[in-house]
Amino acid sequence: MFKKILIANRGEIAVRVIRACKEWGIQTVAVHSTVDKDSMHVRLADESVCIGSHQPANSYLNISAIMSAIQLTNAEAVHPGYGFLSENANFAKILEENKIKFIGPSSKLIKMMGDKIEAKKIAKKYNLPVIEGSENGVSDLKQAKEISKKIGFPILIKAAGGGGGKGMKIVHNEKDFDLSFSSAKTEALKYFGNDEVYIEKFFQNPRHIEVQILSGKNRTVHLHERDCSVQRRHQKLIEETPSPLLTNEIRKDLFEKTVNMVTKIGYEGAGTVEFIYEDGKFFFLEMNTRIQVEHPITEVVTGIDIIKEQIFIANSGDTALSQEDIKPRGHAIECRINAEDPSKNFQPSPGTIGICHLPSGFRTRVDGAIYQGCNITPYYDSMVCKLICHGRNRSEAIQRMIRSLDEFVIEGITTTIELHKKLLTHKKFLDSNFNVSWLDNEKII
Amino acid sequence: MEIDKKIIKKLIDTLENLKKSLKGEDIFDNNDPVEEEIEISKTVVKSPIVGTVYTAPEPGAKPFVSIGNKIKKGQTIMIVEAMKTMNHVPSSMDGVVKKILVEDGQPVEYDQVLIILG
Numbered sequence: 001m002f003k004k005i006l007i008a009n010r011g012e013i014a015v016r017v018i019r020a021c022k023e024w025g026i027q028t029v030a031v032h033s034t035v036d037k038d039s040m041h042v043r044l045a046d047e048s049v050c051i052g053s054h055q056p057a058n059s060y061l062n063i064s065a066i067m068s069a070i071q072l073t074n075a076e077a078v079h080p081g082y083g084f085l086s087e088n089a090n091f092a093k094i095l096e097e098n099k100i101k102f103i104g105p106s107s108k109l110i111k112m113m114g115d116k117i118e119a120k121k122i123a124k125k126y127n128l129p130v131i132e133g134s135e136n137g138v139s140d141l142k143q144a145k146e147i148s149k150k151i152g153f154p155i156l157i158k159a160a161g162g163g164g165g166k167g168m169k170i171v172h173n174e175k176d177f178d179l180s181f182s183s184a185k186t187e188a189l190k191y192f193g194n195d196e197v198y199i200e201k202f203f204q205n206p207r208h209i210e211v212q213i214l215s216g217k218n219r220t221v222h223l224h225e226r227d228c229s230v231q232r233r234h235q236k237l238i239e240e241t242p243s244p245l246l247t248n249e250i251r252k253d254l255f256e257k258t259v260n261m262v263t264k265i266g267y268e269g270a271g272t273v274e275f276i277y278e279d280g281k282f283f284f285l286e287m288n289t290r291i292q293v294e295h296p297i298t299e300v301v302t303g304i305d306i307i308k309e310q311i312f313i314a315n316s317g318d319t320a321l322s323q324e325d326i327k328p329r330g331h332a333i334e335c336r337i338n339a340e341d342p343s344k345n346f347q348p349s350p351g352t353i354g355i356c357h358l359p360s361g362f363r364t365r366v367d368g369a370i371y372q373g374c375n376i377t378p379y380y381d382s383m384v385c386k387l388i389c390h391g392r393n394r395s396e397a398i399q400r401m402i403r404s405l406d407e408f409v410i411e412g413i414t415t416t417i418e419l420h421k422k423l424l425t426h427k428k429f430l431d432s433n434f435n436v437s438w439l440d441n442e443k444i445i
Numbered sequence: 446m447e448i449d450k451k452i453i454k455k456l457i458d459t460l461e462n463l464k465k466s467l468k469g470e471d472i473f474d475n476n477d478p479v480e481e482e483i484e485i486s487k488t489v490v491k492s493p494i495v496g497t498v499y500t501a502p503e504p505g506a507k508p509f510v511s512i513g514n515k516i517k518k519g520q521t522i523m524i525v526e527a528m529k530t531m532n533h534v535p536s537s538m539d540g541v542v543k544k545i546l547v548e549d550g551q552p553v554e555y556d557q558v559l560i561i562l563g
Binding site: 035054378379382 | 494495496497503526527528529530550552
């Protein structure tokens with residue numbers, strides 16, 4: 001097993017990885033920016049190295065500084081967490097060349113699945129249903145229009161190198177097409193350095209369903225699905241497993257097809273295959289080649305520590321799990337606690353945390369990096385911690401989540417806690433009668 | 446060093462005003478520096494949020510404003526990034542840019558003065 005792992009991340013996910021390493025007796029190295037010197041991940045790690053200033057480009061995205069930190073501390077492997085360099089094929093390649101293990105798939109696979117057009121072709125090749133649209137990138141306006149008319153409006157123009165909702169344009173009718181097409185190309189070039197775009201049918205009321213997989217050289221297993229349909233501006237807010245909507249028949253089909261594709265591409269590590277689900281049908285969206293924020297809900301229903309499995313696969317090349325080992329029990333929900341003000345259009349709310357009381361009790365888990373007196377700076381993501389509750393069934397999980405949210409006290413900053421209380425008691429959530437655009441169309445707070 | 450010079454110049458000005466007020470009988474002379482302060486506080490644009498300031502729409506691009514530029518009320522003068530959200534900072538009035546007090550990429554606090562208008 002590895003003797004020392006460097007965690008190229010910050011916040012709650014860095015703490016999560018450090019905890020897993022500690023339990024296995026693996027030494028940990030935290031890297032941090034100047035403003036993060038008092039962060040919890042720095043305090044919990046065995047060693048820490050300051051790698052740059054507050055701006056991510058100078059620190060958490062600074063590959064050469066991280067390489068120096070690896071050299072200084074003799075770390076054997078790097079856990080990238082999520083965000084930052086976790087899906088950066090160049091970073092993975094540099095590590096490969098320097099014989100440092102990247103805890104994740106090969107740089108080749110990261111690159112392959114990072115190109116959205118390429119990923120869609122692969123999904124189609126291995127029989128996953130894909131969203132109707134252009135097979136390749138389209139550069140010609142006339143051709144783009146022809147394709148769109150064939151699919152039928154509304155359509156979506158997406159950047160090949162894209163993600164995070166940027167460079168994405170919804171076009172509702174033909175007359176708006178020309179303008180949207182040219183601005184999508186301009187934005188794609190600006191954000192991703194590549195003006196290649198492709199066209200897809202736009203779904204009006206979809207749910208977001210994803211399948212967690214763990215894969216080694218020996219086999220691929222799935223850890224069932226997660227339903228992440230409570231979103232605001234394409235950002236997940238509440239996730240749950242199992243999905244209240246899927247039938248066992250659809251579920252079986254979804255898992256079989258996903259595992260088949262992941263096996264065929266020779267994937268190694270943890271990954272998530274994301275789908276759009278509408279009217280009883282699922283369509284491949286993309287594959288995330290890293291750990292995800294919402295992984296704990298899968299952990300609490302399956303009893304499997306996904307971070308440890310990632311480390312195990314990175315070290316041995318194989319997964320120790322077989323499909324029979326994975327028997328999820330009950331229902332789990334995660335609420336993301338963000339430092340933002342839902343009543344002011346989710347405006348960021350940085351500041352110093354005063355009183356900080358975390359909920360606890362039966363089947364309540366908090367994954368975070370906050371403590372009384374810690375400073376939530378404005379330089380990084382607004383998510384400060386996650387609350388995960390497990391119940392025998394969905395209604396017990398909801399009851400436990402409401403009870404836990406009631407116990408939660410964070411003073412000094414505005415958070416999404418109050419919004420979550422309203423959402424969890426909302427009829428639409430209780431009936432699971434909503435889609436990904438619910439919060440964009442209805443003001444709850 | 447620039448700040449030092451400013452402070453020294455202000456000190457000299459204040460001293461001169463003091464001298465004037467001592468020589469003459471007009472007590473209103475004393476109010477001059479105070480009036481100037483009030484004027485300054487009215488013609489500045491401050492950061493609406495704590496975060497990282499960007500003086501141009503993207504790296505390497507032309508800055509939103511330069512010294513001597515005539516700007517209109519509502520015109521974007523800078524961007525302050527807080528928790529991955531880009532907040533455009535509009536000018537609160539028409540005017541000419543006299544001074545730019547921040548550098549691209551620098552951290553800024555809530556209410557920190559970004560530019561002085563004339």
